[in-house]
Amino acid sequence: MTSWTSWLDHTFNGLIIGNVYALMAVGLALIFGVSNLINFAHGSVYTVGAFIGWAAVTYLGTPLPVTIGLVLLGSALLGMAIERLGLRPLAQSVRIAPLLATIGISFLLDQVVQLLVGPDPRALPNPLPGWRIQVGTGTIGALDLLIAGIGLLSAAILYGFLRFTQLGWAVRATAQDREAALQMGVNIHAVNQTVFAIASALGGLSGLLVGMYYNNISPAMSFQATLKGVVAVVIGGVGHVPGAIVGSLLLGLTESWGVALFGTPYRNLFAFVLLIAVLVWKPEGLFGRRRSLPPEPLTGTFVAPSRPLQLPRWVWPAVIVLLGVLPWLLQPFEQGSYVLITLSNAWLYALLGLSLTLVAGTTGQISLGHAGLLTLGAYASALLALNFQLPVGLAIVLAGLLTSVLGTALVLPALRLRGHYVSIATLGLGEIVALVVLNWESVTRGPIGVSGIPPLTWAGQPLDSGPGFYWLTLGAVLVVAGLQTRLLRTHLGRAFRAVREDDVAARSYGVSPNRYKALAFAFGGFAAGIAGATSAHLFSYINHETFTSQISVLALTIVILGGMGHVAGAVLGAVLLVGLPELFRVAVEYRVLIYGVTLLLLVRFRPQGLLGTV
């Protein structure tokens, strides 16, 4: 039914949006190539660039070339500052530290922009002449051509720079082997700073141009931009600049054709399925050269090497008893039940943290898709209780098992990936879960969501908050934590750590990494599934947006804060990260800012986490 001309139009539209993604992807690819880092702050630089341009046009009335110059300059300076203040101090730290730092910087920048200009979207009119060229039945304008031109030009300049200049050689040398480059007398700090300046200048410029393209900029636009950019970069092959452009165009085409075939709601689903397909089929990307094994995760490079904090043996029983009697201690206080529900939430996040600390900390698979497991558990339990009238307690346990099976099955194709690729694949899987929930209406009720989810009951009384719910969630945490502690002391726990420390060595000792990774996901899936299911019965209503990808980031922060792989650390991390933002409530809009700064300080001064890595 779709005619040939429509296909042409769809193809053409795919190329146009791909063109827009490419601007973002080029900078990301450059940083990824040199620093081996997914720069989550790149989207925020893009936002800052757009607002620098907006401020220049609005307050100074600058013409376009001057605006572009200011944006390039401002964004480059911002990039250099990020490198100098945020990342260079972490150069000697573990691999995970800079990744987390970019997340913290991103929170910080977005929030600063929002505090300065307000949260409203703003118009950024396109000053270019209004002529349009007819292509098929659609048209393209001067801005489309400018975006394509700048994308190609920057790729060409970068290619020339990397290939033919001395600094470019230094950049490539650093990308290949940091230590060797250092020995050859390359000033790698200068190289990194140059790379961040160039990439950020491009990122800021893309924010300006894309903002003009849509005539719409807002402080909330950075996450989507980073997400699409990362997908495009991975498709093209990380660190490969022309590859990033081709990857972006392919991503645009896939989305556009996906819309043509199945309709608009499926759009992002296609983007992420393409991502997973590329990762499974050709993890180095379409253009990436199959490099010799990346230098991670070799011993201690990915997870901070440290000795866990030793606490006297009596501490844990004492803490448990104290937590157990807390509801009685809090009784006289007016806000006692608020503290209890906050702690109950912390226990649910502790379950999530326990799940991730096993997968990421013990087994070394940094998952950025754990919110997907919560969603699976929540929907499974809600639908079991509503459609089959199962008792809620039973539904929660079954949901845990289902999440364990489904989560492991989903992640199976990604098990052979390593390092950052695992993070990107799980990020994609998390998005896929949310999108399937949104689109599979006959089961999940689509965007309307599931309402009227019955609460947990105990002896006929609903356990929907208060002491009962507190004890139940605390109990679940203690059981899972106990099991996990036991597990880590067994042969299985040692095998998990062997996989994390050195997967080649583990294999040569006869430990099959994939099987152990799958086991870790299965155990972790159960804990996360129970957390999601219990939340669903607390909330009484869930939809595909109840557990956003922000929660995946929060989960990782919990794990790193507590200490990767540390069971009690995950619980402590959850209490702090759920509790502190509540304490910061007095700061209103500055709350997220404080959170971002805390995260950065933590990464800077205690990358191994509060209780240390196990």
Next chain:
Amino acid sequence: MIKTPASPARRRVVFAAGLLASLALPGIEALAAAPSGEPVLFGVSGPLTGPNAQYGAQWKAGFDLALDEINAAGGVLGRPLAYVFEDSQSDPRQAVGIAQKFVNDRRIAIELGDFSSPASMAATPIYQRAGLVQLGFTNSHPDFTKGGDFAWSPSISQADAQPLLADLAIKTAGLKRIAVLHLNTDWGRTSKDVFVKAAAERGATVVAAEGYQADEKDFRSTLVRIRDAKPDGLVLISYYADGALIAGQARTVGLQLPLVASGSVYSPKFLELGGDAVNGVVTNTTFFPEDPQPEVQTFVRQFRSKYNREPDAFNAYAYDAVQIAAAAIRTAGSTDRKAVRDAFYRIKDVPSVVFGKANFDPNTRRVIGVKSVNLIINHGKWVVWDGKKALAAAK
């Protein structure tokens, strides 16, 4: 011109703007006794940070304006009215904690919010059990008020609003083959379903319906798909930012069709973000500043003088919500939470910017009926549309 002081406690937890405003405003308001004593509080759970922060900011503008007015006229029960705004980031987990906090705070007589359905409805069981009215004034989810007899919503019922949009699109604008683009959220989806049914009853066909996600920015492919269904007009069930993007991109794919948008696009921002592309777009809105009704005129005049900009629909919703809450507390004659709930069954004809007179249906706990003005954008301005002037295609 009476200069109203800007909210002095923007950063503080308790907003007592109204109290100061009443002291600073001699003149007509001096007739009312200045409120004194401990303020009567309402709690607000809403997004001040995160992706929905813009709506929280719009709420605040509406709240503060309503408080200025109420407190200048003597407050409620002889006491000033004030509020506590807790930032939920529209996150259900935080909304649940905030609910517990409000429920425990005996000074709070009623709660307003949250913004999104997941956050609002997650908190409902806590408000319901503790017996604190949750006035979910932007919660159009059909199941929101089913959470219990303490869940009330003055948000426009889509069952009432969408047939009016269908009237506009089919009877006034004369569309026969309609393509619908809707936000793929509970609101957008519910609205679309009602609209499709209403359109069929009026003899029109919906030839395509496409749901898009709230953070989507590129609509070219969707619009080509719509074009292929050969509609004679587009109906947008959108907010202003996405609505403006769709209007802007429609012409780039060569789609020159009349655009009819739901009232939710009504905002000065729609004009700013849409530029020339939104000229000719028609909508029916419940709130229109040129509406001669005195409630609307007072609201618009005061909003302009306080903030020096044009109010939009979300400002109006927030303003109305405070007026309704104040009316309920006055009718209850006390801040007793159950008395406030019972008052909701008795309050009648509350002056409202959105509804004219707001009356709750005691069974659905939603406001009955909806008023509506048909508007068209002409040269970058909203003007009343009588349907006679030829409907300009989005060009």
